[in-house]
Amino acid sequence: MRGHDPRGLDLVGCLRGEVEELAGELEQPRYRGRQLFRWVQARRETDFGAMTDLSLAFRERLPPVAYVGRPEVSREQRARDGTRKFLLRLEDDEEIEGVLIPDEDRLTACISTQVGCPLACRFCLTGLMGIRRNLRAAEIVGEVLALQDALGEGERISNIVLMGMGEPLLNFPEVERALTILCDELGANFSPRRITLSTAGHVPGIKKLAESNLGVNLAVSLSATTDAVRDRIMPINRRWPIAELLQACREYPLPNRRRLTFEYVMLESVNDSDEDAARLVRLLGGIRCKINLIPFNATPDLPDRPSPRDRIEIFQKILHDAGLTATIRESRGRDISAACGMLKTDAEKKRTATAPVTATQGPKTD
Numbered sequence: 001m002r003g004h005d006p007r008g009l010d011l012v013g014c015l016r017g018e019v020e021e022l023a024g025e026l027e028q029p030r031y032r033g034r035q036l037f038r039w040v041q042a043r044r045e046t047d048f049g050a051m052t053d054l055s056l057a058f059r060e061r062l063p064p065v066a067y068v069g070r071p072e073v074s075r076e077q078r079a080r081d082g083t084r085k086f087l088l089r090l091e092d093d094e095e096i097e098g099v100l101i102p103d104e105d106r107l108t109a110c111i112s113t114q115v116g117c118p119l120a121c122r123f124c125l126t127g128l129m130g131i132r133r134n135l136r137a138a139e140i141v142g143e144v145l146a147l148q149d150a151l152g153e154g155e156r157i158s159n160i161v162l163m164g165m166g167e168p169l170l171n172f173p174e175v176e177r178a179l180t181i182l183c184d185e186l187g188a189n190f191s192p193r194r195i196t197l198s199t200a201g202h203v204p205g206i207k208k209l210a211e212s213n214l215g216v217n218l219a220v221s222l223s224a225t226t227d228a229v230r231d232r233i234m235p236i237n238r239r240w241p242i243a244e245l246l247q248a249c250r251e252y253p254l255p256n257r258r259r260l261t262f263e264y265v266m267l268e269s270v271n272d273s274d275e276d277a278a279r280l281v282r283l284l285g286g287i288r289c290k291i292n293l294i295p296f297n298a299t300p301d302l303p304d305r306p307s308p309r310d311r312i313e314i315f316q317k318i319l320h321d322a323g324l325t326a327t328i329r330e331s332r333g334r335d336i337s338a339a340c341g342m343l344k345t346d347a348e349k350k351r352t353a354t355a356p357v358t359a360t361q362g363p364k365t366d
């Protein structure tokens with residue numbers, strides 16, 4: 001668990017038991033470790049000096065051994081509907097996106113798991129970046145804590161979706177560790193039922209997730225009904241084609257009253273025909289699931305056009321008539337899985353242009 005950072009361990013990425021062990025190594029009782037874990041994860045304190053119920057002797061021994069990291073908000077954009085997109089700068093100056101999406105009764109944090117993504121889905125800006133590196137668990141947890149820091153008194157993130165930059169199942173050990181930390185009852189205490197991991201269809205990863213004890217929800221971005229089309233718009237399909245992917249979905253152990261989610265980005269004349277809808281019905285037969293139809297967010301950098309609204313509604317009706325639950329994701333900040341990478345791409349463009357920036361800028365200070 002020890003890194004080579006001269007500051008020692010980033011406590012944000014440590015499991016509760018590891019923080020207890022650290023307390024033991026510093027000749028403190030284990031419960032002091034639990035207190036420290038709570039300060040870092042539940043109270044989101046980054047300054048050991050402020051952790052006043054820990055003994056001064058303990059606090060003074062921490063800095064060379066451990067520190068509390070946090071990504072820095074380098075840019076924030078607010079949509080009219082209240083969605084807030086954050087560009088977060090990591091310690092090595094790489095940048096990732098996090099998004100806060102308010103809804104009637106929930107406040108969802110959409111977080112990234114990689115810097116960039118190697119999977120090159122044709123409808124995704126992040127895919128254009130390629131992969132730069134995996135995030136560490138501390139950085140994934142740090143994203144959630146930084147987004148929570150940006151909220152006002154009384155506002156609390158209620159749901160987490162791993163739908164930002166990156167394919168979470170390509171970084172499974174760190175994602176697993178981060179989710180375990182976030183669900184710890186002495187920490188941020190998220191219920192796994194309120195966390196959704198979204199994959200482009202990494203079959204071995206789905207199997208690993210099934211074997212883990214995480215208990216989070218699984219969403220699969222399907223977005224095509226034939227291998228010929230999916231090969232073109234989601235190259236991961238060449239490795240794990242639709243039949244293999246759906247077999248893994250069929251075998252996924254779903255707790256009672258839970259369903260898989262299939263995401264389907266609607267691309268005009270690519271995957272939105274009546275025949276596609278009918279094939280989708282056949283493909284998903286026997287899988288307890290719901291389908292999110294996602295209006296494509298067109299940008300000049302991506303080749304496709306969005307399906308017209310009436311086409312999406314006809315597609316939805318075919319699914320409904322066959323007894324499937326299908327919702328059209330509202331076109332607001334919510335369609336972030338299709339739009340992920342947008343803020344990052346935007347920021348890169350603005351660095352080389354003089355266009356006015358409408359977002360608030362600079363790091364958030366408490």
Ligand code: SF4
Pocket residue numbers: 117118119120121124125126127164165166167199200337340
């Ligand atoms: S949609 Fe997801 S998996 Fe596909 S390129 Fe974008 S970030 Fe990667």
